[in-house]
Amino acid sequence: MSRSVLVTGGNRGIGLATARALAAQGDKVAVTYRTGEPPEGLFGVRCDITDAESVRRAVEEARIQHGPLQVLVSNAGITRDELLVAMDESDFRAVVETNLLAAVGVVKEVVPDMIKARWGRIVLVSSVSSLAGAPGQTNYAASKAGLIGFGRSLALEVGRRNVTVNIVTPGLIETDMVKEVTGPRRDHLLSQTSLFRAGQPEEVAGVIRFLASDDASYVTAGVIPVTGGLGVGH
Numbered sequence: 001m002s003r004s005v006l007v008t009g010g011n012r013g014i015g016l017a018t019a020r021a022l023a024a025q026g027d028k029v030a031v032t033y034r035t036g037e038p039p040e041g042l043f044g045v046r047c048d049i050t051d052a053e054s055v056r057r058a059v060e061e062a063r064i065q066h067g068p069l070q071v072l073v074s075n076a077g078i079t080r081d082e083l084l085v086a087m088d089e090s091d092f093r094a095v096v097e098t099n100l101l102a103a104v105g106v107v108k109e110v111v112p113d114m115i116k117a118r119w120g121r122i123v124l125v126s127s128v129s130s131l132a133g134a135p136g137q138t139n140y141a142a143s144k145a146g147l148i149g150f151g152r153s154l155a156l157e158v159g160r161r162n163v164t165v166n167i168v169t170p171g172l173i174e175t176d177m178v179k180e181v182t183g184p185r186r187d188h189l190l191s192q193t194s195l196f197r198a199g200q201p202e203e204v205a206g207v208i209r210f211l212a213s214d215d216a217s218y219v220t221a222g223v224i225p226v227t228g229g230l231g232v233g234h
């Protein structure tokens, strides 16, 4: 397999694990990184996904390096947790701006390549919070729920062109993002999983790799939990 792949937020966490999993099977992977250096062994394109010009440039760089985009993993995201009553409006806006509007901007930049080629795979990284809700995450849950409606509608628009769009909803995954989820809050979340543990980024990457593969050719508009059972039933 040697497809042209773009992973946003591919410099650490779930994005990096996904980029490595796809590169290991022979894909030509470009990752966006906003800060620091690109990860070793992967083609990095500097990009702030909230900046439309930066996205346009990054996608073009990936195209020039590896050819028209065939697989997109829209993974970059942020949290700014706070109870709604205490949350600054700017924190609500920033989370929706990054997790929903910027993700839409990246998809819009990439999907014409797939429509033209009549083949493509898009995987959007949402969250179990989008379905189950989570206190302190009204902004995050709203942004990630928006991705589900967006992704499913897009799947209906591009299915005829053999482009699939799926959404993964991870639970508690061990990355920088959840470093501050400690103590009773972490224990509570773990007690709600069926597997009684947090997940590893590689366990999300494996599901994304499947959704991007030929084996998933009849899977689209799906919402796939990778939660260890957290939020079961949603």
Ligand code: NDP
Pocket (backbone or CB within 6 Å): 008, 009, 010, 011, 012, 013, 014, 015, 032, 033, 034, 035, 036, 047, 048, 049, 050, 075, 076, 077, 078, 098, 125, 126, 127, 128, 169, 170, 171, 172, 173, 174, 175, 176, 177, 178
């Ligand atoms: P990390 O905090 O480890 O990584 C977040 C990534 O997103 C980084 O690569 C970061 O880049 C990138 N990013 C954030 N904002 C921007 C931006 N404006 N432009 C470009 N890149 C940006 O988090 P995870 O790996 O845990 O999260 C990956 C995805 O998975 C997110 O969408 C998150 O919401 C989702 N998720 C995570 C869960 C978890 O438990 N970890 C659970 C459910 C969903 P940089 O390094 O440059 O800041």
